[in-house]
Amino acid sequence: MTVHRPEPDRDSREWWERVARREFAVQRCAGCGADRFPARAFCPACRSEEWRWRAVPPEGRVESWIVSHQPFVPGLAAPYVVVMVRLAAVPGCLVHGNWRGDREPRGGERVRAVFRDVGEDLTLVDWEPAR
Amino acid sequence: MAKRLLEFRNATAIAGVGYTPFTKNSGASTLTLACRAVLAALADAGLTADDVDGLATHRVGDSAPPTLVGPALGLADLSWHLDQFGGGSVSHAVVGQAALAVAAGMAETVVCYRAINARSEFRMGGTGRGLPVSPEVQYQAPYGYVAPPQQYAMYARAHMLRYGTTAEHFGTLAVTQRANAAKNPRALMRTPITLDDYLASRWIAEPFRLLDCCLETDGACAVVVTTAGRARDLRRPPVLISAAAWGGGQSHLSGGDPTVTSAAALAPRLYAQAGLGPGDVDVAEIYDCFTYSVIVQLEDYGFCPKGEGGPYVASGATALDGPLPVNTHGGFLSEGYVHGVNHIAEAVSQLRGEAGDRQVPGAEVALSTAQPGYILPATSALILRRA
Numbered sequence: 001m002t003v004h005r006p007e008p009d010r011d012s013r014e015w016w017e018r019v020a021r022r023e024f025a026v027q028r029c030a031g032c033g034a035d036r037f038p039a040r041a042f043c044p045a046c047r048s049e050e051w052r053w054r055a056v057p058p059e060g061r062v063e064s065w066i067v068s069h070q071p072f073v074p075g076l077a078a079p080y081v082v083v084m085v086r087l088a089a090v091p092g093c094l095v096h097g098n099w100r101g102d103r104e105p106r107g108g109e110r111v112r113a114v115f116r117d118v119g120e121d122l123t124l125v126d127w128e129p130a131r
Numbered sequence: 132m133a134k135r136l137l138e139f140r141n142a143t144a145i146a147g148v149g150y151t152p153f154t155k156n157s158g159a160s161t162l163t164l165a166c167r168a169v170l171a172a173l174a175d176a177g178l179t180a181d182d183v184d185g186l187a188t189h190r191v192g193d194s195a196p197p198t199l200v201g202p203a204l205g206l207a208d209l210s211w212h213l214d215q216f217g218g219g220s221v222s223h224a225v226v227g228q229a230a231l232a233v234a235a236g237m238a239e240t241v242v243c244y245r246a247i248n249a250r251s252e253f254r255m256g257g258t259g260r261g262l263p264v265s266p267e268v269q270y271q272a273p274y275g276y277v278a279p280p281q282q283y284a285m286y287a288r289a290h291m292l293r294y295g296t297t298a299e300h301f302g303t304l305a306v307t308q309r310a311n312a313a314k315n316p317r318a319l320m321r322t323p324i325t326l327d328d329y330l331a332s333r334w335i336a337e338p339f340r341l342l343d344c345c346l347e348t349d350g351a352c353a354v355v356v357t358t359a360g361r362a363r364d365l366r367r368p369p370v371l372i373s374a375a376a377w378g379g380g381q382s383h384l385s386g387g388d389p390t391v392t393s394a395a396a397l398a399p400r401l402y403a404q405a406g407l408g409p410g411d412v413d414v415a416e417i418y419d420c421f422t423y424s425v426i427v428q429l430e431d432y433g434f435c436p437k438g439e440g441g442p443y444v445a446s447g448a449t450a451l452d453g454p455l456p457v458n459t460h461g462g463f464l465s466e467g468y469v470h471g472v473n474h475i476a477e478a479v480s481q482l483r484g485e486a487g488d489r490q491v492p493g494a495e496v497a498l499s500t501a502q503p504g505y506i507l508p509a510t511s512a513l514i515l516r517r518a
C-alpha cells in the first residue's frame with residue numbers, strides 16, 4: 001500500500017525510531033511530570049526543556065473515526081478507515097491511525113496499537129479493538 | 132486595556148466591496164483576479180487605485196501577494212502591507228490587522244483581498260500541494276488522513292457521538308444555505324435541494340457526504356478599509372468595524388475536547404470589544420468549509436448551548452426568516468469558496484440593505500467568522516455594524 005511518508009523533524013525523529021522498534025513512547029517532563037504527545041522540546045505546562053522518553057502501553061479509546069471514500073493520497077485503495085484515539089497514558093492527547101478491525105469502530109471502545117511495517121524503513125501505528 | 136479597545140471600536144469602516152465572477156475555471160491568474168477584485172472594491176467605494184496606500188491578503192502559497200499586486204496596479208508607494216500565511220483561519224484577522232493599521236495612522240486606505248483558483252489550480256481537498264501547514268501532519272498523513280473534508284468529518288463524528296448530532300442536522304444546514312443561494316445571482320449553485328437530496332449525495336468521508344463540503348471555486352473578493360470619518364464622505368453607506376479579534380489556542384492533537392474550537396475562547400473578547408453580545412447579532416456569516424463548521428461555531432459564539440447546534444439549525448433558526456439568518460449568500464457550500472472574504476463582503480451588503488431578495492430586514496449588526504481552529508489552532512472574526 002502506498003503511503004504518504006511522514007517527514008520527521010528534529011523533535012520527532014526519535015519517536016519514529018522508537019515506533020520502528022515497536023515501542024510506543026511519550027515524553028515525560030522532568031519539571032512537572034506531565035506526559036505529552038506529539039513529540040516536542042518544550043513542556044507546554046511548565047516550559048521546561050528537560051524530559052525523557054517513557055514507554056507506555058499503546059492503548060486508548062476511540063474518540064472518533066471516518067470512512068474515507070476517496071483515497072485523497074494517490075495509490076491508496078478506498079474506502080479505508082482512519083481512527084482518532086484518546087491515549088490512555090496521556091488523556092489530553094489524540095493519536096491517529098488506520099483501523100484494523102473487521103467492523104467499524106464504536107465510540108468510546110478500548111483499542112490497542114498494532115505496528116505495521118511499510119517497506120524496510122518505515123513503521124506505522126494502526127489500531128485494533130482491545131481483546 | 133478596555134480604554135484602548137473603546138478607541139478601536141467603530142474607528143474604522145469598510146467602504147467598498149468587490150468581486151470577480153465565481154467560476155469553475157477563471158481562465159486568469161490569481162494576480163489578475165486579485166487586481167480585478169481590488170479595482171472593483173475601489174470603484175464600489177468611489178475611490179481609485181491612486182487612493183490606496185495599503186494592501187493585505189492571506190494565502191497558503193496559492194495567491195498573489197501585495198508585492199505583486201502593488202506593482203501590477205502601479206501602486207508605487209504603499210505605506211503598509213500584509214501577506215499573512217494561514218488559510219481560512221486568518222481570513223478575518225487580515226481585515227482586523229488592516230483596521231488596526233488604519234486606526235493607528237499607518238495607512239489610510241487598505242484593500243484586503245483574496246484571489247484563489249481553488250477549482251482549476253490549487254485544490255484544498257487534495258494532497259499535491261507540498262505545503263504542509265504544520266509539522267503535526269506527519270502523525271496523520273501516513274494514514275491517508277490529509278484532506279480538510281476528512282479532518283472535519285473526524286471532528287463532526289466526535290460531535291455526533293458526544294451530543295447526538297445527526298446527518299439530518301447537517302443536511303438541514305446545507306438545504307437552508309442553498310435556499311439562500313437561490314436568491315443570490317452570484318452563487319455558483321442556485322438549484323434548491325431537499326433533505327433527501329442531501330442524504331442521497333455520495334459519501335466523501337463518512338460522516339460527510341458531498342453536500343457537506345464547500346464548493347472549491349475560482350474567484351476573488353476584496354474589501355476597502357478606511358477610517359470611519361473618511362468612509363462617511365465616500366460613495367456608499369459605511370459599515371463600521373465594531374470589533375476584530377484573532378488568535379489561537381491549543382492544537383487538537385494535544386488540546387483536549389475535539390468538539391470545542393478556538394472560537395470559544397475568542398468569542399468573549401470579540402463581543403467585549405464591540406460592547407455587544409450574541410443576542411445583538413442580526414445576521415451571521417459563518418465560515419462554512421463544511422456543514423459542521425457552522426454548527427460548532429453557533430455553539431462557540433454563544434447562539435445556543437454546547438451540543439445544541441444541530442437542533443438549533445433543525446429548528447429553522449438559521450433560515451432567512453429565522454431569528455439568526457446564517458450565510459445569507461449561500462456560503463462556501465453554495466455561493467463559492469473565496470476563503471472567508473466573501474463572508475465579510477456579504478455581511479457588508481446586508482448592513483447596507485443592498486442584499487436584494489435575500490436581505491434581512493433592518494439588519495444592523497453582523498458577525499462574520501473565519502475557520503474556527505481545526506487543522507490550524509487559530510481563528511478570527513469581525514463584528515460589523517451599520518453606521
Ligand SMILES: [Zn+2]
Pocket residue numbers: 029030031032033034043044045046047048
Ligand atoms: Zn512540565
